[in-house]
Amino acid sequence: FIESIRSNTALIRRRIRSEYLVMENHVVGKVSKTDVTIAYISNIANMEIVNRIRENITGIDIDNISTPAFIEEFLVENKKSIFPQIMYTERPDRVSANLSDGRVAIIVDNIPFVYLLPCQLPMLMQSPDDYANHFLIGSFLRLIRYGSMIVTLFLPAFYIAATTYQNQMLPVQLALSIQQAKQNVPFSSATEVLGLLIAFEILIEAGLRLPKSVGTTMSILGGLIIGQSAVEGNLISPAVAVIVALAGIAGFIMPNQDLSSGIRLTRFLLAILAAIGGFFGLTAGLIILIIHLCSLDSYGISYMSPFVDVDRSNHKDTLVRFPIKYFRKRSQKIAPDNRIKQN
Secondary structure: OOOOHHHHHHHHHHHOOOOOEEEEEEEEOOOOOEEEEEEEEOOOOOHHHHHHHHHHHHOOOOOOOOOHHHHHHHHOOOOOOOOOOOEEEOOHHHHHHHHHOOOEEEEEOOOOOEEEEOOOHHHHOOOOHHHHOOHHHHHHHHHHHHHHHHHHHHHHHHHHHHHHOOHHHOOHHHHHHHHHHOOOOOOOHHHHHHHHHHHHHHHHHHHHHOOHHHHHHHHHHHHHHHHHHHHHOOOOOHHHHHHHHHHHHHHOOOOOHHHHHHHHHHHHHHHHHHHHHOHHHHHHHHHHHHHHHHHOEEOOEEOOOOOOOOOHHHHHEOOOEOOHHHOOEOOOOOOOOOOEOOO
């Protein structure tokens, strides 16, 4: 996709030549007069969802649509959550696939990507490469993403809780090795981990702000030099450097940048709870996180769907990807009147 809305709608029409493809044009912004197009397939999409999205867009009363966030905040219904509830993509093939599943696309002029609604967590964990490879390879890569999400969320908090409160949970040799490495370090495990996580975020932001030719090099050299110097100066232990590095690298595997940002902030909160209450604090944080995710919904559809669905036909494209021939039905809530995808 590019910044021209007409070129973007043409890219979608080139892939979907159905007479039921609808492109509704709206103008948003009293000063900017920005063109916004709602795209859906009328004989597949749930018209109740389409009507709610249309009401949200026509109800926007603002002068200028200068950044994507101006549209996103009006389309998202649960504004207090840090987890993304709207999906964006730069690929016309992915938009076409989601339109054929019954979802709604929002194309905004001067924005080089397209929004998709309703949005669920499994959508944000999927990548177009999953469908370009063999289904076993795609399933393996998807499992790695989910495993990496668990690692980046819980590994720093688990280390803090295990080394600070529950040393008996660790194997004897591992516990002795960690204690020996921490003998000359003046800080607690919680201070080490939280400080290094903050330093990791600073390096990421510095790399983004610097020119591309310099940013990548500075981030790598900064991480190596600062980390090595901190370990040799007995400011942090080597185990903490490894833990934070693993958690940071695992966080970059997320296909969606907004989801990655939400997970990084949640990682901080879980680490703080683990520093306060050990595994009790970590368990409380996990319960709160699950309750929060299960309480979210996107235009009447659970954010954790299809994990919470009883319809087994919706589970064939979640943790693993089944072969294409098994994708025979659409989600009942997204496409209630036209569920058959293939016979």
